[in-house]
Every structure is written in structure tokens, then in C-alpha cells.
Amino acid sequence: MPQERIGVYVCHCGSNIAGTVDVEELTAWAGEALRHRGVVVARDYKFMCSSLGQDLIAKDIKEDALTRVVVAACSPHLHEATFRKACADAGMNPYLCELVSIREQVSWVHTDKAAATAKAKAVISGGVERVIHHAPLEPMSVPINPATLVVGGGIAGIQAAMEIADSGFHVYLVEREPSIGGHMAQFDKTFPTLDCAACILTPKMVSIGSHPHITLLTYSEVEQVDGYVGNFNVTVRKKASYVNSDLCTGCSVCEEKCPKSVIDPVFEAGLGYRKAIYRSFPQAVPKFPVIDADNCIYFDTGKCKACEIHCEAGAIDFEQEDQILELNVGNIILATGYDLFDARRETQYGYGRLANVFTSLEFERLTNAAGPTNGNIVLRDGETTPKSVGIIHCVGSRDRKFNNYCSVICCMQSLKFAHLVKERTGAEVFNFYIDMRTAYKEYDEFYQRVLSEGVHFIRGRVAEVTDVSNTPEEEDKLVIQIEDTRIGRQRRIPVDMVILSAALEPRHDSDEVAHQFGISCSVNGWFIEKHPKLDPVATMTEGIYIAGCAQGPKDIPSTVTQGAAAAARVLGRIQQKEMALEPIRAEVTEALCSGCRICNNLCPYTAIVFDEAKEVSVINAALCQGCGTCVAACPSNAISGTQFSNEQVMAQLHGLLMLNIMEPVVS
Amino acid sequence: MNENGKPKFGMYWASSCGGCEISVLNIGEHILTVDEVFDVVFWPVATDFKYEDVRGYPDGYIDLCLFNGAIRNSENEEMAHLLRQKSKVLVAFGSCAYEGCIPALANFTSREAIFQTVYLDSPSVDNPGRVIPQPVTAVPEGQLHIPEFYNTVKSLDQVVDVDYTIPGCPPEPHQIWAVLQVVVAALTQGAELPPKGSIIGAKETAVCDECLHPKSEKKIFRFYRPYEKVPEPGVCLLEQGIVCMGPATRGGCGALCPQVGMGCRGCYGPLGGVADQGARMLSAVASVIGVGEPEMDERMLEREFETVMDTLVDPAGTFYRFSMAHSLLKRAKIKD
């Protein structure tokens, strides 16, 4: 005699399921063929997830005294929570409800109705066998520390930090460079409105620097992250800057006096110089310089100290050491941004070999009034104004050799460049594009504007940039070789200057950072969001959020939106004060653990620690996300996964193979 | 038949090597106690009883029957049924009876392939008539019958109901003696026997738990066969790339093999609740292959992974050395 009273609910999902699966037959079959396994009621309904559908289940739970529920509908990703809640509202423990997918795994992937219906039967049979072994579970609750860590002080991190701090909660903002600002601080104008980047960015930076609820940790990096949502312990290394920020007034005399100039590969994109003691740029926040010990003459030879001699405040401190800080936070936002594609890799475009081929970031510095040329658009010689400029789109993007994806911003950024070149030099401008992607508010209008300014648009992928001339007009020029796909001909366009609109790429260390914070990267290397459409700033790890280009290429408006969105999610969590954790966790049975330590470095969430005294492994339940990796790996069968026990999995297989059906019901 | 009131003892070997019998004798002077307590009514290796004698016993006549060896042919199966019928307590004794053991490695191939190798292809065979054993052969005097050789080797519990299992290849003498003491106590003083179906003469925890080698986090970069490496003493063998089934194997042996530098072969079988010892260990070992950098290309990773796995010679034979018949795999598919 079956011990459980099971209800089976089959969803039509409109025609999504009912179009390919005979739902009526399926329901009738479930009621008949699985009766001996405890199925007492089987129903189908147009939309099980609707409130009417949910009411059906609730009514049966109450009136038919159901002890288990199986819903055959879409993927658990979508509606597991819905049906669990419906069961809970009707007084059943929500974990006694099992959602099996007959949409993603059946109707959407099959066309033969009879075969699909037969497979749906197996899927339901598996669900019924499995649910028999479910146990009621209670969620765990953890308190939420109201402080937040934001990693990365680009516009995404700035926005997120500001929103949270303005709500009265503390934020630690950790930035790797000596100043916050990120890439946006390097630009002169921003598309499509062409407002000056510094004018809109620096006020925000200043507010961050002086905010009572923000601890700004620049020239710092996260070393280690322990703990779990609500209660992370973060170790931060604040690199020695050799400048005592309590004394430094930010006068910048030291920078003037420092005899050592080096190329600045970060802020000036390699186009300009900075000193060994430097601030990234004059409006840097914080205003204190740092000494780059690798390039400082004193650190090299023991002599110089020009900065110290001239510093009236006596702020230079060559004895300073790295500081290790321990922070406790409840939530973390990763806003680490992007790296620019190294245009040298696209060898045929000649960057690094042909002097007057520039990258997009170099060009940003070139047009910037505070940049190395005071905003004059000139060739590498520093003086000649180009008479013709070629701008190549999609360098390193939409290219199977490098990145398959579209970098989103390059078309608009290339149009911005075309406009600026026209406006400032009157040069003839050619944009080489594959497709023009200007989809966003006021973007296409900007394209129209640049079109009307007389910029030439040539469609095709540039084959080569060369300084080898075939004709007298090509002499001393850079020649762009392209198949113009609109006229179906090869063309050679001689120009003075070439700008490569290089792809946005994941930070070179994004995998390590992801691992450190227990999240994952996509094949391309961008941080993976919890759901690409419905949960774009959360991750699969509770308490870790992502914002801005770290999640994927995007423009400033979208970056800011995500920064704000991540902040809103964090604020929501903080307001809850404590949060319930899914009780689906793995657990080590101490008596069975042989202490073999196979599982020790497998957990993607670093939830497993080894208890040296007892010689057994222990899982931190709050950290464990129930992924099952260790469960599968433990050779001693000492780890069991709640809701994914061997028993449950084997029972489901048994059901799937229809071994539970004594006399197969032939349809 | 000698009716002296003593409990009756039987032991039988089906498809086995004989090691289990030796192991029983290895309990030393305690064998005298066995003789004192029990009346031996069937034990081909030690006493001269015939199958006919057993057939003549009433049902349930034998109080304790230790059955070792796997079910490889029809004779083994027939004896399993007969001894089940004649025994009160039937024990699957040793790895062959419990889970197929070495004989069941033949489940990776087929009867035809085995005959082909053994009777025809093997370089030392001289068989001009290409004679292959047949269950029935016509001779002038009539028909000759020999047992039928099965395609699939089975464990004892796959053909008859089994009361207890004593694992091991062979079971360790101290464990055999411990079990015998429990049985003797039950038979002579009415003490309670363990619940039916129990695995006795072993532990609930792994060999690894008994092993004295200190254990660290594991990362395997290359596997070594026993002859390829002299193990570093005092270091977990698995960490040295020597396959050791210790963490996936039921303890009770005292971790004899790893203590002397030989990776645990896995003869005590899987731990409680494990359906497939081989899959368990394979999954564990694969989890700690030490290749791969975070930013590594998938295909590259796969290649590096395979390079390491290639050094693991005969994974099927290694991980399923004892448990093939009882595993989820059971046998290789035979083409019809």
C-alpha cells in the first residue's frame, strides 16, 4: 500500500506543451498507471502557474489530504518557487512539491506527439518516484550585515556605492588604481549628447571621496573572501603609496619635481607620460599621489628623494608598508569593468608597427583637453594635423579569431570620433563598419547627424592597413584595403590616421576574481548573471552582485542603470535584516567521512573545510549552494545532498525507466 | 550421518580461487574450536562429502553454510540453489560470492570471446581439432554432460536469497573468527544474530579511515602503476598518483595494503549505500586531476585532462576489479 497521497498536475502552458504532448491522455495515464505508487488525483489545466491553477493544487491539498505534489510543467528555474509557495500556502511543506519539466525537456524538443507523450509519462513517473523520498525541509536564516563592499570604482561602482551610502548604509569601495573614475575618466566627450565626461563624472567622484558613509580604499585589492551572504569576511591589501594621506595636501609639487617620467599605460593608454610619483589625473579622487616603486629612482638606487625634499607637508614616507585590512560586509557588488582588446593581435591592421594607427582609447586621450596633446588631434609626431582619418569598427569584436560578440559601444564611439575629427580638424573621415548598430535612445539620431556632416561610410571588413603604396596618391599614407560590399568592389583608401575601435574584453584577471568571489564567467569571460533577462545583476552566489561592463559590454547609461539596480538589490537585502537560505545543502556525515580530503578543494563556493582535530571534512551550510559537486566526488559516500540524495536520484531513474509500472500501459 | 546434536557446518566453493578456504584455515588454532562446536557436513576442500550426500539432507539441515565463489556456470548455480534449500543461514563468503570479484571481470567480454582466446588463439594452445567445450557431447556410449558456461558471471545474491555477506578477497582471518564467535554465541547461548542482509566481518567506515598515512588535499598530475614507482613512505598513496581504492572501500581489513605501499585494491567492496564502487572512485579520482588554469580553453583542458587519464591504465579493471557483477554496469553489452 502506498504511504503517500500524491497529486499530479499537468500544465498545457497554452499550446506550448499541449501542442506537442497529449495532455489529456497524459493526465488520465498518470491517474491510472501510477495509482499503485500513491497518485490519488491527476489533473490538467491550461496554465498551472496562474492563480486558478495554483488554487486547484491548494484545494486538493486541503480536501484530498495530499502529502506530495508533482507538477509537470516548465523548468524548475522558472516556476519551482511558484508551486512551492502554492503548496506552502495550502499548509504543505514546500519541499514536498516536485516540478518536472515537460516543456523544455519534452514539448520544445520534440515534434512527434506520440513519442513526446510517452516521454512525458516517463518524466512524470520519475517525478512521482522521487517525490516519495522527499523530506520536509525548513529554510535556514542568517542575519545580514548592513555594510557593503563595492569592488571597482568605475562609473558602475561609483553609482552603486553612492546609492547605498545615500540610503545611510556603509560602503567600502575598493579600487585597484590610485584614483576612482575608471574608463569614463579618460574620455573627453560622451555620446550621444557629447557632454563632457569630466563635467558629469568628477562631481560624483568628489561626493564619493567626501561621503560620510563611504570608506574609499584606492590602490587596493581584495586578497581573500570568506563567509557567505550576510556575513562575508574580506581581506583587502592596501598597497603602500609612500605618501602619508593624513599630511598630504594634494599640492602636486612632488609630481612637478620628480625627475623620473614613465609612459602611463593605464590612464594615458600609453600615449602620454606620468611621473614616478603620480596621480592618475589632476581631478583624481582621492587627491593623494602614489609612488610607483618599480620606477622610482630612490627605490632603485637609494638616491633622489626629490619629492620628499620639496614636500612642504612632509608627507612622503619611504618606509610605508602594505596594509592588510579585514572588512565585514553583508553583500558585495563587483564592478570591475573591462579591458580594451590589444589591437596588436589584429596584426594586419598594423597597430604598434605603423605609427599613425591609434587605438580608440589613445584617441580618447588625444581629444581630451587635459590629455597629452591638450586635445589637439595630431599624428604620432605630435604636431601634424591629419587631413584624412579612417575609423575601423569591430576590431576584435564579431570576429571568430578573437571575440564572437558585439562590443555594443564601438559603433557609437566610432561615430563620436568621426564627429570630433570633423569638428576639430575638418579632415575627411571614413568609417569602415560591418553593420551600423545604433539602437538606443537618441543614438540613431546621432548617426543621422554624423551622416549629414559628410562622413563617408564604407561597409565591409577591412582586410589590411598598410604603408606600402601602389599609386602616387598613396605615398606616405596609410592605405586601407577593403571590399566595399555595397558596390561589390575592392577599394584602397589612403588616409593619414587610422583609429581602431577595439573590442571591450573581460578584465585579464576576471577568472581569478570570479573564483575569488565564488561566481562564474561565461565562455567569453564576462561574469555570469543569475538570469540573462530576469535577474541581470544577481549571480548564482547569494550576496554577490555584478554591475557595469564586468557583466558584459555596455554603454554608460546601461552601466549606471546596473549600478543602481545592484544597489537596489543590496538595499532590499539590508532592509530584510536577515534572510532565509534554501535548505538544499550538502552535509558530511562525520562518522562516515574517512578524511581522505578528496572533496577539500572542489567546492566552487569554498564551503568545505577540513577539521584537523577530528580528521573529517565539514561543510559550512550557509556557504554551500547545494551544487552537488562534492556529493558526487566523495568516494566514501559520506556527503549527502539534501533533496538530491542517492535514494532520490535512483528512485527518479527507476521511475524514468518505467520500472515502477508493473504492466506497461500501452497508449 | 552422525547425529551428535552439534550445529551443522558447510562450506562450498563455486567459481573461486580457493583463497577463501585457506583464509578460514588461517584462523589458526581456532579451527579446533570450529571442529569442537560444529559438525562439518559438507566441505569439499577438507572433507569427502558428495553432492549426493547434500541432496539427501533434509531442508534447512545445515545450520551455517559459507558459500564462496561466484556463479560462473550451471553447476555453480545448481549448488547455490541446493545449498540455499539445505541451509538455515547462507553466507556469501568473500568477494566472489558477494560481488563477482575477479571472475566477474569476464563480464567485460563474452563467452565466445573467452573460448576463442582460451581454446583457440592463446599461443600455448595446441587444438588442431578446434574443439570447444559443449554442454552436451554425443559419444558412442551415449551423451556426456558438462556444466554450461554462462555469458555473465553473477554474485550469489543474484541467484538465491542470501542471509549475510562477509566481504574480502579473501576475508581477513581475524574478521572470520569474529563472525564465527558471534554465530557460535548465537547457536550455543542463544545470543542474537545481526539483522538479515547485514554485511558482517567488516566496518561501516572506509579503509582510508583505518589507513595511518596522513592525508592532505589532493591533486593528481599523473598515475603510476605499482611497478613504476617506489612509494614515498608516510605519504598517502593517492596523493602520489598510485591508485588507492581506500576511500571508496569498506574497511575492516586494517588497511593492510596501503600500509605496505600497495594501493588498496578495493576487495572489501563499496561502502554502505553505494550502488557502484567503481563509479564512486572514478568520480572521486576525476575530481582531483590537477590540470587546468582558470582561463584555459575548454579543448585544451580536455586534452590535458586526457593526458593525465591516459596514464591510468585499465580504468575499468582497476575500479571494478572486485565489484563488476554487483555494479550498475553489470556487464559489457553483448551484440546480438
Ligand SMILES: Cc1cc2nc3c(=O)[nH]c(=O)nc-3n(C[C@H](O)[C@H](O)[C@H](O)COP(=O)(O)OP(=O)(O)OC[C@H]3O[C@@H](n4cnc5c(N)ncnc54)[C@H](O)[C@@H]3O)c2cc1C
Ligand atoms: C574608447 C571608448 C569610448 C567610449 N565612449 C563612451 C561614450 O562616449 N559614451 C558611453 O556611454 N560609453 C562609452 N564607452 C563605454 C564606457 O567606457 C563604459 O560603459 C563604462 O566605462 C563602463 O564602466 P564600468 O564602471 O563598468 O567599468 P570601468 O570603467 O572599466 O571601471 C572599472 C573599475 O574597476 C577597477 N578594477 C578592475 N578590476 C579591479 C579589481 N580586481 N579590484 C579593484 N578594482 C578593480 C578599474 O581600475 C576601474 O577603475 C566607451 C568605451 C570606450 C572603450
Ligand code: SF4
Ligand atoms: S624619490 Fe622617486 S618619486 Fe620621489 S622624486 Fe625621486 S623618483 Fe620621483
Ligand code: SF4
Ligand atoms: S554541494 Fe558541496 S561542492 Fe557544492 S556548494 Fe555545497 S559543499 Fe560546495
Ligand code: SF4
Ligand atoms: S571526500 Fe568524503 S570521505 Fe573524503 S574527506 Fe570529503 S567528506 Fe570525507
Ligand code: SF4
Ligand atoms: S593511501 Fe589509500 S587508504 Fe591510505 S590515506 Fe591514501 S587513499 Fe586513503
